[in-house]
Amino acid sequence: MVTILGPRQSGKTTLTRMTFPEMPYFSLEDPDIRMAAEADPRGFLAAMEKGGILDEVQRLPVLLSYIQGMVDKAKKRGGFILTGSHQPQLHEAISQSLAGRTAMLALWPFSLREIRRYDTPRDPFDLICRGFFPRLHEEGLEPRRFFNGYLQTYVERDVRALIQLRDLSLFQKFLTLLAGRVGQIVNLASLGNDVGASATTIRNWLSVLKASYVVFELPPYFENVQKRVIKSPKIYFTDVGLAAFLLGIHTAEQASRDPLRGNLYENLVIADIVKCALNRGIRPDIYFFRDSRGNEIDLLIRESGILMPVEIKSAATFSTDFVKRIEWFHSLGLKRVLPGTVLYNGEQTFGIRGVRILNPLDVEDIWLTLTRPAE
Incomplete structure (x- = not known):
């Protein structure tokens, strides 16, 4: 079976x-x-x-x-x-x-690798608005209409099936505010105050969204390298197109100028890494790392006991600042850590001080690329 x-x-x-x-x-x-x-x-x-x-x-x-x-x-x-x-x-x-x-x-929606067979523009901000659900690419559907129907037909119906939802408008407000916190650590009490619901209700609603594969969590990674680390997870959408729709972002130009541009790009990349792993029958062991001073690594992949630090940047122009956080992470003295990778929106692929600089849209299989040491 x-x-x-x-x-x-x-x-x-x-x-x-x-x-x-x-x-x-x-x-x-x-x-x-x-x-x-x-x-x-x-x-x-x-x-x-x-x-x-x-x-x-x-x-x-x-x-x-x-x-x-x-x-x-x-x-x-x-x-x-x-x-x-x-x-x-x-x-x-x-x-x-x-x-x-x-x-x-x-099985999650299409990966970057899978949509290459379609005439989809190779623009991450267009993909953020379009999303990755197969019908959008197979049938050329208009994303705005698709996601409107998807919310009404599936998300809201599934939620009603799992919880006793009295006020649908309150839940819709919660969804929109959650999209505004994509790629961030969600404070349930603060979100509850903004929605007008208790932290317990917010926690239940969030668990339903995770159960229905609408959102997923990226847990924090912590070892005894420091006394205090952030222990709450970050929230991402399984399909970044749904997050963009909830935020009212409908064009690539909007996405590229939005204050949440970096968060949405991060959502796109991390979700694609998860998809590539799941498509190989692998349940990825992934985290983020942040200390009490706000120093952070966007993504840590643990494979065969080895850690791969990954920084994700939506900028098309490389900056040496992108590498500094990875170098900071190495300074913590953790064992079995690979040099690291920066995934950005630029055209050049190269290495700097042992760190690989790649565009995720240029990579055939992002999971294999990240989990295998550079040759």
């Missing part, structure tokens, strides 16, 4: 049906199929004796108990492909019924 998790519209259905065209396919989003499966689970699964694809299986978690029995009786592997977009519900059901029986994979 294989279970594929990820945000709605990230291409889970298309991927599974293209990979296994001969398998019977059922979407539990369809009310009639869901009712039939709920009324007679054994009869429903009898049509899938040799396996099949069950889409959005979190809509009927009880079905997994019956699948468990079928899998245990099967003499060969590879019977079922499950997809889901609500992580907690699916994880709970899997941990109870399918532990040790299924591989867990994650």
Whole structure:
């Protein structure tokens, strides 16, 4: 068995049906199929004796108990492909019924590498507005209309399914204010005051957005190198296009001039690093580092016990200041640290004092590039 998790519209259905065209396919989003499966689970699964694809299986978690029995009786592997977009519900059901029986994979929207097959402008600020959902590139949809529908159809509906949401306008305000804090450490009390909700409510809403793959956290890295470090995570959007839409940024020119330009560019790059790792079946071990004085490294990748410091800059012109923070990080005396990389928006690729300077849009596979030492 294989279970594929990820945000709605990230291409889970298309991927599974293209990979296994001969398998019977059922979407539990369809009310009639869901009712039939709920009324007679054994009869429903009898049509899938040799396996099949069950889409959005979190809509009927009880079905997994019956699948468990079928899998245990099967003499060969590879019977079922499950997809889901609500992580907690699916994880709970899997941990109870399918532990040790299924591989867990994650699929996010397109990576920079994947959109190269389309006639998409090679401009990071255009990509920030356009986003990376497959339909935007495959069908040439207008991003503003797509994200408006995406919010109403999926995000708000999924939120209602997970929590008792009384005031939708308050949640919409929360989403917009959260987008304004992209790439920043979010103070729940401060955000709650701005929204008009308690810190507990904000924490619950944030957990729902993470569970539905709307946002993800970048945790802080800390060792006993200093007594005080920042221990709260940063928040990024799984698709930077949704963050730009919530901020009212609809053109590349707007994005390039916006005060949050650097944060949005950072979101684009870090999300792409995560996608490249997930597409290889790797759950990336990534962090940021900031001490109590505000000294910070944008991204730390830990792979095989080795740390790779990464600085991310939206500027097209290189400055030696970009390297100073990496040199500061090396001065802390941590063991097994690679020289480091600066990812920026310029055209030149070179090295300076052992640090690689790259444009992430020029790299074939950003995960492999960052986790392998420079030759």
